[in-house]
Amino acid sequence: MSAWFDRYARPRWEAAEPYWGIWCIPQSQLPVLPARASGSVAVELGCGSGYVSAWLARRGARPVGVDVSGRQLATARRLQDEFGLHFPLLQGDAERVPLAAGCADLVISEYGASVWCDPYRWIPQAARLLRPGGRLVFMAQSVLARLCMPANGPATSRLVRDLFGLHRVVRAGDSGNHYRLFTLPHGETIRLMASCGLVVDDLIEVQVPPGAANHDFPEFPDQWVRRWPAEEVWFAHRDPASSVRTARPTPGAVARPPG
């Protein structure tokens, strides 16, 4: 899918103001990046073409982009050269990040690990990377969107998937391929984070501003997003009192409520 995602790379690299998600909502309306990033070490998990890291670098942060795809990182390197803005890019799996524990002030993912990696693997990694008090921010499609989207075709006004057991979701791609995405119910995400020493600060269920256009994702009709959030942004921090954990929680062992 690297070639398909290329369309997002240069426009976002060259944007004066960061903007987010499918509807390109500006940072001023959807403040995903922290107000103060200067001097902070930021690890982007599933950085793709690296535009989020580029935005952070322009704000004075010291980003490190991690992505499993050599082709995506080649795009990121090409754009680094083009814009004269260089930061470390690391080829690696966000479920097993080759960086030291406690190295990051901020771990961030926009449709990277937050969508493509198993939360039971990548969220403990994010917690491990964060220093005490460090922040985790990630954006993904909403739980509600997943529940309303069948394996093929657009979001409907009916629930077509079960909330209980929601974890791995398969969707059909344009060319007959299938891909695998991850989503957990909100309560399970909160409990998973707590088990890794992360404290949830906020969850924004993104409301698309009037007039915002979606050119690339016909699975979200305008009438659907007028009523429901298609995207969500999580904000958490590592509890300063918690110790760094490296063990991987497993579904059921941590997150499910009694009974």
Ligand SMILES: C[S@@+](CC[C@H](N)C(=O)[O-])C[C@H]1O[C@@H](n2cnc3c(N)ncnc32)[C@H](O)[C@@H]1O
């Ligand atoms: C839709 S892109 C989003 C990233 C970035 N915001 C962008 O648009 O360029 C998803 C990225 O996640 C990466 N990815 C998927 N699985 C991964 C994994 N296990 N570890 C690290 N990166 C992964 C993909 O290679 C891809 O670059």
